[in-house]
Amino acid sequence: QTLRYANQGELKSLDPYTVNETTTHAHLGHPYEGLIRRGKNLEILPGLAEKWEVSADGLTWRFFLRKGVKFHGGEDFTADDVVFSADRSRAPGSNVQTRVPTGAKVVKIDDYTVDFQLPSPNPILHYQWDTWYIMSKKWAEANNSTQPTPANATTPTFASLNANGTGAFKVESHQPGVKTVFKVNENWWNKNPEHNLKEIIFTPIASDATRVAALLSGEVDVIEPVPIQDIQRVNASGNAQVLTGPELRTIFLGMDQARDELLESSVKGKNPFKDVRVRQAFYQAIDIETIKSRVMRGLSTPSPLMIAPELFPSTGFTRAKFDSAAAKKLLADAGYPDGFELGMDCPNDRYVNDGAICQAVVGMLARIGVKVNLNAQPKGQYFAKVLKPGGYKTSFYLLGWTPGTSDAHNVLFDIMGCRDNPASSRGESNVGGYCNKKLDALTDKILVEVDKAKRDAMIRGAFQLSIDDFAYIPLHQQALAWGVSKKVKLPQRADNAVNFQYAIKE
Amino acid sequence: MSMIPPPAAAPSRWSRFRDSDILASFLKSKVTMVAGLVVLLLFLGAAFSPWLAPTNPFDPATVFLADSMIPPAWQDGGEARFILGTDDQGRDLYSAILYGMRVSLVVGGLGCLLAASIGITLGLLAGYLGGRTDAFIMRIADVQLTFPAILIALLIDGVVRGVFPKASREDTAIYVLVISIGLSFWVQYARTIRGSTLIERNKDYVMAARLVGLPAPLIMLRHVLPNVIGPVLVILTINLALAVITEATLSFLGVGLPATQPSLGTLISIGNKYLFSGDWWIVTFPSVTLAALVLAVNLLGDWLRDALNPRLR
Amino acid sequence: MTVPVLSVRDLTVEFMARRGTLRALDAISFDIARGEVLGVVGESGAGKSVTGSAIIGLIDPPGRIAGGEVVLSGERIDNLPPDAMRKVRGKRIGMIFQDPLTSLNPLYRISEQLIETIRTHTDLDAADARKRAIALLDEVGIPAPERRIDGYPHEFSGGMRQRVVIALALCAEPEFIIADEPTTALDVSVQAQIIALIKRLCQERGTSVMLVTHDMGVIAETADRVAVMYAGRIVEIGSVRDVVKQPLHPYAKGLMGAIPSLEGDAERLVQIPGAMPRLQAIPPGCAFNPRCEKAFARCHAERPELVQLGDRQVACHLYDQPQSSRDKAGIAA
Amino acid sequence: MSQGPPERPFVQARDLRRIFDVSKPWLNRVLERAPRQYLKAVDGVSFDIRRGETFALVGESGSGKSTVARMVVGLLPPSDGTVSIAGISMNDVNVAQERQRLRRRIQMIFQDPYASLNPRWRVGRIIAEPIRAFGIVHGEADITGRVGELLTLVGLHPDDAGKFPHEFSGGQRQRIAIARALAANAEFIVCDEPTSALDVSVQAQILNLMRDLQQRFGLTYLFISHNLAVVRHMATRIGVMYLGRLVEVSEGKQLFSHPRHPYTRMLLDAVPDLAMVGKAREGVKGEIPNPISPPSGCTFHPRCPLVFERCRIESPPVIDGVACHAVNQGRIAAA
């Protein structure tokens, strides 16, 4: 069976280490495999490693590799390939350098055993390894691709136009950004594949309407994403349906709490966001349920936490209540009875209905007297402005975050950590510059704590700190929406990776 | 000596206009009259939108998200408050169209004016001075032509944000659009003006003015300009329509006006998203308004061109 | 009396203007005999060109022939269906326009334009038509026609171009040629050549010509008879000698006197006061009455018809005897 | 030289030359090894105009009449040679101030009355323009008065000042142009084919008007035309131009009774004349040559019936008002 698939994003490179992006990783999951896999429910399953052991001190991880696995090119899969892949993924030009910690030593024990020796314990070492794809050392060497293509290269490496993995599908042809064809790998080590496909044809379709039209007219079998307003239409069409489910990304609002005066505000000489009452007022001004029902058409999960419940249970946490009157009062208490004016930055092509969410927020804040000048912009410009290289030039912004490690520590460290130590990478994505030393201290303990119960308790504590501070205004987890032809059966994974290993087409 | 013509009172401006062929040809063509009426109505609607519109769609405080996606009043689920329904933010579409048209017309109008002033100035200079100035200006025009409006807008938009990172979209978008439209449309004016200036500058009345010793800029301004400005009017009308469409297209590409202050084009590109989902009114009403505007302005432009062309009378 | 080549009777041409109709030609009548050159003079806007266009059937909307008839060699042509009229044009009536530069299509070679015309009206094949074209060019005095024939119009000088235009008009050997100011755009020396050429062709082929011009000198030299037009009417028509030397109509008198001559020593030229009325505002009675020194009551009330006076006809109340002349009016010499 | 009046001539043109560069662009010249090309529109023209007379220039199209006119009024700088009017040089930088004052004394009337009036300006403004520019009369009321006076002078009504040019006929427009010239209190008016766009009857009105004004105000005219009859009617003296040169200068009527240069004769022959009814004339030969590559020697030699060897080589000097070897050598009877 041939399955045709269209995605909003494109497959930019076949080199698994140059682009760190969900869509690309998902696609490369067809020809490539990592040492572990994640199952239909994101559970960690053995991949190219059949099993693994962690030493008592947590510093050495031993992986036992699957035997008899061959790359598409015919090369045998051995420990050399793992060591090579570990080096290559940490080489300059790689964008997946965090997969294997910089200080870790990768040691080949024998052909089918590899040790990872860590400088400090890391219980979640392998969490992201489903997208740390193993490449063939021999093939890379033969094709002069032992390094990922650096950004300033003048010629691409062989590996960015060709793939040689161990996965269920081989790359038949690849035109970057236009079309990629995968053929089934008859020699896959897993002799009982769950799919029945012979071929996958992938085309990016950036325009929402066109993508939906292509699904409705039957020109493609699967699309991702379906614009939420079109879900009804697709379901009503009779030949396709929409798979929806919660995504792991949390959409939230951030406030600049670092500067002494906001960049874009009518308030001069002080920063209203330094006052927790203002932050709380903003929080309570937002009617998340209306956003859910109107903007997200019911397809979002309002979130009390800055992390998805799938990654860390939110039981016991609730969102502060929507209450305009209370918000107004808080503002007045803080010394802004007539509100104030400020600028807001927002991407308009990054998250589901991001522009519309921001507009809705603007409206809701207007009702408590805050006049927001919305600056909705394409993601390229948006990120250039608000992230660290742009100097965090924003006062109020909307962002989405999925912890790459699928673990709360990443959230606590990257977006809630203090930015005060320039040498450390802590808080690099903490655009608003929220800072709470107690939280930082907890975060550091969480990293090395191996006991799950203790660790979870610490995480809860840390989150509670941020909630008490109204550090952020978490909004929701947006929904996944995959448009799938009635002819296709496909499980949906919450990390939004569209992988056809489990797809059945009539 | 020859006869002295009997004294005649100079006819008033109005009576001259009344007797002119322009008015007559206007009254002769039904299509043109309808177009004129439509344009007039739309312009008035845009000009008086704050009084005509039941709500102010640009004020977020009066827009309720809960009102979003309400169909037109005559449909099931429609509400009388919102004659033409509401959009995804709960804006009254009727008000939004009125306000949006105002924005569109301002952007289109200012853009065209900018284009016309650049074009006229450069065209006059090129045509009147000739030689190297001419060659230079025409080369600039060539360079300009290689950047179509869309590319220019994309680039300028980027530049403006790069240069004024603090400025928010709402403040700059209008200028970006106006400048982009101005920069991409001026060539046409310059070429037209240059062409007629080349002819005009050799006419004897210019010689006569030079003989009186007037400096070149004055001659250009007082003598040449009034005589070459005619075709510009025609281009202006047609370009106005084009500019409004360009603005709509840029909104579609995400570099148009901010969604909080939607123009007609922004409304269409918002509505475009809901085309498949059955919320047809969001795209339909602004589109119809835009098409009516563009069509009518174009028809008026056509008529004007014919009316101003003495050979066609 | 032989049948005239062209006979125009009460020809009236009107233009629909926004405010009513303009009468550009008001019941004009004249005849042209075989081999005769009729000069037509008159002020700009008098209706000279319209006369030519009406005869050849090229009045474009909003204009139309509102009355009268045009008879070519005994056959009435003003009411022919378009296609039949097309066959008359070029084949039986040739036409030469004022501006030789704009009369030729700049994108086609001279040869193409000639051959196209020849083949439209004759059965010649391409090769013969080309020979014919070369012969024609030779006849109108273009040196080395075999070489020049494949040139484009812009490669020819003004005089040469006008010769080509004449050759084009002669393609089908028409019996009648309308020359609408054929020399106005040319230099004096070239003008003389063209006039000589037209004269020669008439003599050799017996073609009749209606020569429209402003230049009295050209008329005097070329024409056999001359018609003086004023405001869409013929005011005097007669032999050149009579009309030029002893014009009768006050307008014709004024016109002749206004021409500076190479002889004589008039300090002042004769001057007709005022200007020709616009067609919208032709005064009642004689159209010339506001400018006429001799105008009397009748001139303001009654329109003078052409009356026969010897060899010529004049439309002026000074010359018509109201009782006897009406019936005579309009009878050609 | 012809016997000039004892006083200095009002207008003095000496050895005027005007060369236009009509070369192809540089790259073409390099590639085609073509030299620069120059068009000698005016090639060594000298003449005097006395105060109060009408000096006429005749010649075929392209002979350089208009170029001379434009150099005389200062619209075009001469490549070489000088023009001085009332003793003031038109191209000497040292007398710029005086020239500015001189300016108003020189005006021009153009051929095409439809093109010489700015169609967007009211007649009153057109006529007032030189008055304002030269500061001849001050105050709006006075200017309006003066404009009315001028309009009356040229046979129009003062109320016509409120109309636009298109409301006038060609003859009336030419009157307006004349009024404009007079508005500057011009003494010297250059008329470049002022009536060639007009009908004979209107032409008569204009020519008469010009004469009247000349008599009233003692105007001096440089009158350009290719109509010999008109020139004869108007001119005190006549210069005949051929390919940028003045081939003959003669007192008015004398040129017609006793033409000397063969070209003049040819021109006179070519004019169809009322008096010539029915007479056949000898045809004229040839057309004016390409001015970019004029014939060698006497430029008229290819068309000249009296050509002989010397004409092809040597350019004849102007002797006694004629530039012709044949005349100089007495091969044709001089007048």
Next chain:
Amino acid sequence: MLAFILRRLFQSLIVMLSVALIAFAMFRFVGDPVNQIVSIDTPQAQVAEIRRSLGLDDPFLVQFARYIYNAARLEFGVSYQFRLPVISLLGERAPATLELAFCSALFSLAVGIPMGVYTALRRESPLAKLFQAISLVGISLPTFLIGILLIYLFSVTLGWLPSFGRGEVVKIGSWWTTGLLTGSGLKALILPSITLGLFQMTLIMRLVRAEMLEVLRADYIKFARARGLTTRAIHFGHALKNTLVPVITIAGLQLGSIIAFAIITETVFQWPGMGQLFLRSVQNVDIPIMAAYLMLISFLFVSINLAVDLLYALVDPRLRATVGA
């Protein structure tokens, strides 16, 4: 002729240099490309290193000079997002865009010219008026909306034509791919070509009409009629040819703008062409692609201009003298 071409080539070069300079100057402001290269959690030290290695820290003129030097050797660098040489990315997509532009130009000419001629010759007929009205629709709705409506009608509702992509393509030579030789390729071309060509069609129709009306009033047409030529010969021999001369220039210039406008059509129809690539590059601040695209557009533009001028000279003998010789 040679001199003319050389001169035009020289001018073209200047034009392209200026385009490069302007484009380059603007790029400095459109955003930080490095952001697009790295992921959100890339350490900042590494970001700085990338920035340095790309030469983004160098002074503007150094960057520009380097760029021009490389561009002269047809080295346009590597796309930041794809890590592939820009030249091959554009080369791969150029056939799609050029074919689309060609087809829509063909469509607009093939429909626009006859319609223009018809409406000029039968000015008063109801059909002519209808044509004029219909044609105006082409310019009164934005392209993207027309595209979506066509998709909705012909793909979703009727299911006749594909809604996206190029269909089957065939390789010709080493890099040119064509959809013109396969059924699905041709089918896929229809909707985008119409969408893209509609505007130009309107323009050409109106231009032809106006120009034809003008020409029909010319003296040589009157003279041709006076010579008794057939209406057919006059309309289609004389008038049409003279009409087309100025139309060539405009149509030529329009071809340039067709390519530029293809950006929207390509986006709507997911046409794998350069315009779409460009738009994505703008969104992703992929400067090498943007720069190369603009250079390519200006190159196409100046070549079209040159071709139009030469064609013009070919059609109009009056210009042959000035252009040629």
